[in-house]
Amino acid sequence: MNKHEELRQRFSLKFQPFYYGHLRAIAVAVAATALFFYGLLSLEMSVARIMGGIGELGRMVVLMLPPDPGTWTRTGIYLYAMLETLAIALLGTFTAAILAFPLGFLAARNTTVNRVVQFFARRSFDTLRGVDILIWALIWINVVGLGPFAGVLALAMSDLGIFGKLFSEAIEAADERPVEGILSTGGSSVAVVRFGILPQLLPVLLSQVLYAFESNTRSASIIGIVGAGGIGSILSEQIRTVEFQQLSFVIVLIWATVSLIDLGCARLRFSIIGARAL
Amino acid sequence: MGLAYAQAMVAKRRQLWLGSMVLGVCVLFSGHIAEISFSKFFDNIGAFTSYIGRISHLENGQWVVSDPIEWFWGWKKWLPLLGQTLLMAYVGTLLGALGAFIFCFFASKNVTASPGVVFVTRRLLEFLRTVPELVFALIFVVAFSLGPLPGILALAIHTTGALGKLFAEVVENADMKPVEGIIAAGGSWLHKVRFAVLPQVASNFASYALLRFEINVRGAAVLGFVGAGGIGQTLLEVIRKFYYADISALLVLIIATVMVIDTVTEKIRHRLIGQSVAS
Numbered sequence: 001m002n003k004h005e006e007l008r009q010r011f012s013l014k015f016q017p018f019y020y021g022h023l024r025a026i027a028v029a030v031a032a033t034a035l036f037f038y039g040l041l042s043l044e045m046s047v048a049r050i051m052g053g054i055g056e057l058g059r060m061v062v063l064m065l066p067p068d069p070g071t072w073t074r075t076g077i078y079l080y081a082m083l084e085t086l087a088i089a090l091l092g093t094f095t096a097a098i099l100a101f102p103l104g105f106l107a108a109r110n111t112t113v114n115r116v117v118q119f120f121a122r123r124s125f126d127t128l129r130g131v132d133i134l135i136w137a138l139i140w141i142n143v144v145g146l147g148p149f150a151g152v153l154a155l156a157m158s159d160l161g162i163f164g165k166l167f168s169e170a171i172e173a174a175d176e177r178p179v180e181g182i183l184s185t186g187g188s189s190v191a192v193v194r195f196g197i198l199p200q201l202l203p204v205l206l207s208q209v210l211y212a213f214e215s216n217t218r219s220a221s222i223i224g225i226v227g228a229g230g231i232g233s234i235l236s237e238q239i240r241t242v243e244f245q246q247l248s249f250v251i252v253l254i255w256a257t258v259s260l261i262d263l264g265c266a267r268l269r270f271s272i273i274g275a276r277a278l
Numbered sequence: 279m280g281l282a283y284a285q286a287m288v289a290k291r292r293q294l295w296l297g298s299m300v301l302g303v304c305v306l307f308s309g310h311i312a313e314i315s316f317s318k319f320f321d322n323i324g325a326f327t328s329y330i331g332r333i334s335h336l337e338n339g340q341w342v343v344s345d346p347i348e349w350f351w352g353w354k355k356w357l358p359l360l361g362q363t364l365l366m367a368y369v370g371t372l373l374g375a376l377g378a379f380i381f382c383f384f385a386s387k388n389v390t391a392s393p394g395v396v397f398v399t400r401r402l403l404e405f406l407r408t409v410p411e412l413v414f415a416l417i418f419v420v421a422f423s424l425g426p427l428p429g430i431l432a433l434a435i436h437t438t439g440a441l442g443k444l445f446a447e448v449v450e451n452a453d454m455k456p457v458e459g460i461i462a463a464g465g466s467w468l469h470k471v472r473f474a475v476l477p478q479v480a481s482n483f484a485s486y487a488l489l490r491f492e493i494n495v496r497g498a499a500v501l502g503f504v505g506a507g508g509i510g511q512t513l514l515e516v517i518r519k520f521y522y523a524d525i526s527a528l529l530v531l532i533i534a535t536v537m538v539i540d541t542v543t544e545k546i547r548h549r550l551i552g553q554s555v556a557s
Contacts, residue, residue, distance in 0.1 A: 032372075039369040043362070043426040043507070053422035060421055087308035094305055130533035134500045138517050143326045144319060148312040153319075222412045226503060226514075229312065232412075236504075239416050247417075251409060258408045 064248035078234065078250055082257055085230035088148050088223070089216040092155025096163050097209045099156070104167025111171055111197075121164070129161030133219050137228035148229025155216055155223075162212060170204045171197065203272050210265045210272075217261045221254050333526040342523055350527050356509065360531055362426060363508035364539075366501070367494040370430045374437020374494075375487040378403075381438065382445030383471055388457070389449060400446070406439025411497055415506040426507030433494050433501070444486045445479070452478045481550045488543040488550075495539050499532050 008015050039045075069075040105111045107121035136154035144150050179196040187195070224232025231250060238247040334342050342349045350356075383389050385399040411432045418428030456474035465473070502510025509532065516524040 035365075036369060036372050039365045043365060043369065043430060045369075045427055045430070049422065049427065053418070053427070057418070057421040060417065084311050087311040090304060090308045091312055091314065094301075126537065127533060130536050131529060132496055132500045134503055135513070135517075135529070138514075139329060140326075142329055143322050144315075149314055149318065152312050152314065218408070218410050222410045225412060225416070235413060236416060239420060251413060254410075254413070255405060255408050259404065262408070 060244060063244040066245070067249040067252050068245040069249045070243075070246055074246065078231070078253060081224075081231040081234050082221075082253055084148050085220045085224075085232075086217065086257070086261075088151040088155060088228075088230050089213060089220040091152045092159060092220070093209060093213045093216050095152065095156040096159030096212075097205075100160050100163030100167050101205075103160075103164050104171055107164055107168035108171035110174075110176075122168070125161045125164035125168075127161070128157055129165065131158065133158045133223060134226055137223045137226050141227055146227045146229075151220060151223045151228035151230055154228055155219060159212055159216065163208070166208050167205060170201055170208070174200045206272050207269045210269050214258075214262050214265045217258050221258070332522040333529075336523045342526055349523055350531075352524065352527070356512065356528065356531060359509040359512055360535060363498045363510075364495060364535070366426050366430050366508055367433065367491060367498040370433025370498065371437055371487060371491045371494050373430070373434035374490070375441055375483075377434065377438035378441035378445050379483065381442045382449055383475075385442060385446040386449040388452070388454060389467075389471060389475060399442075403439045403442040403446075406435055407443065408439075409436075411436035412501070412504060415501050416504050419505050424505045424507075429498065429501040429506030429508060432506060433497060436497075437490055437494060441486055441490055445483055448479045448482045448486070449475055485547045485550045488547050492536075492540055492543050495536055499536075 069078055103121060103125075107118055107125060109118060112118040112121070133154050136157045137150055140150040140153040140157075144153065174197050178200070179192050182192050182196045220230050220232075222230075222232045222235075224230040224234065225236045227233065231254060234250055235247065238244075238250065336342055336345060336348055340348075381399055381403060384395050385403060387393075387396055390396050390399075414435050415429055415432035418431050422428040422431070452475050456478070457470050460470050460474045498508050498510075499513075500510045502508045502512070503514050505511065509528065513525070513528045513532075516528060
């Protein structure tokens with residue numbers, strides 16, 4: 001038997017025509033592409049419109065350069081708005097984390113024996129998470145009025161949904177052996193939580209909270225668009241008044257702040273959970 | 279040994295106290311800046327519960343679920359908008375994934391030899407993902423005029439940044455032995471990417487893209503707030519005009535859609551990842 005024949009026998013699948021055994025994958029790809037082009041057509045994405053828009057965008061970018069805050073007073077206003085954004089992000093994350101900590105136990109399978117309670121806790125978190133931060137902001141504005149307080153509450157609501165889910169999953173993933181050890185030495189249920197579960201849990205939860213704080217800085221910088229405080233209100237105002245140089249300054253400010261927060265949180269996370277993961 | 283343990287514990291306690299104090303000061307300071315007022319909150323908390331009450335009742339005072347036809351009276355108008363939102367998320371994700379696919383190889387140290395190229399690509403991707411998509415949408419609405427087009431582009435740009443980073447991480451974790459094999463056989467850069475890296479990373483790419491699709495569906499639902507298409511514009515309108523029953527109807531539609539999409543993509547993702555582990 002020559003070498004070619006031998007190869008053909010050993011890897012018979014590789015010598016089939018390429019579509020062999022891939023028919024379903026090809027069908028999916030064709031359907032996906034068709035849907036894509038249908039989307040382009042039905043959403044009015046014509047080449048002419050895109051080209052015209054890109055030309056307009058180019059003119060806007062030229063007008064944006066260089067980024068310039070205008071006067072020093074305005075620089076102060078922008079920096080204060082950025083500080084307010086950070087404050088909203090911090091308080092929203094903090095409030096949600098404090099609230100989610102006990103509720104997470106309620107939604108975890110191994111700590112809540114009652115299936116109905118656990119189910120409803122899970123679904124409530126899903127609902128909180130399903131409503132976008134901007135919508136929460138609009139709802140809270142009706143309650144506490146325009147301003148950063150509404151933003152804090154909006155962030156806290158949607159984060160509560162996220163933390164509730166993540167915390168309860170972390171609790172479910174906790175190792176049972178320390179718990180059994182404490183039970184076997186006669187520890188109470190408080191001792192089980194304090195010495196059996198918490199030491200495993202805290203680093204994971206802290207790292208999740210830090211991660212959420214990063215993404216909340218981003219969210220907090222846009223909720224101002226609907227009037228819930230932070231730098232977003234300035235963004236939408238500048239677009240309306242066509243102050244492009246100041247607009248680009250604010251965008252650079254947001255970018256720099258978010259990058260700094262990302263960097264800081266990444267280092268903190270790293271020092272909390274060590275080399276493993278994330 | 280007992281002494282060393284005690285010392286270690288003291289150091290740990292001190293660290294914990296210091297951390298809590300810094301956090302406490304930051305929280306108090308933020309509370310001052312963000313104009314937190316507990317009295318305002320507790321005075322008006324009734325407004326929140328009554329708001330929930332109002333959005334769960336029809337105009338004739340009936341409980342919304344008692345008359346679903348009246349509750350979802352605008353479904354002929356809303357369902358196409360919901361479809362448009364999903365389509366926007368789909369097209370945006372696909373365009374963004376395409377961009378990320380092109381950029382990710384230039385952002386991976388193990389595939390691209392020049393550190394300069396890697397650095398520049400990474401910073402570019404970082405910029406695209408740190409600027410919130412709504413900011414891009416605001417600018418694009420001015421340049422491309424109102425409608426779904428600016429929304430899709432904003433989604434696509436943000437997706438390129440976010441997926442580009444994840445894709446690059448996957449590529450950097452790829453096994454380098456096939457790459458060395460291709461180099462030994464005299465393959466070009468393209469051969470390296472196509473035959474050594476791509477087969478290892480494709481399923482992970484697809485899984486991340488699906489995850490991003492989930493996120494983009496949520497994002498697309500609020501892009502309409504700035505006039506960038508989808509169901510958001512209608513939602514903003516009914517909230518601003520206090521059409522209470524419509525608010526809850528639209529919210530229910532959006533939440534249900536998001537939940538369905540989440541479940542479906544999660545199933546597909548488990549299968550994709552399962553395959554890559556099995557093979």
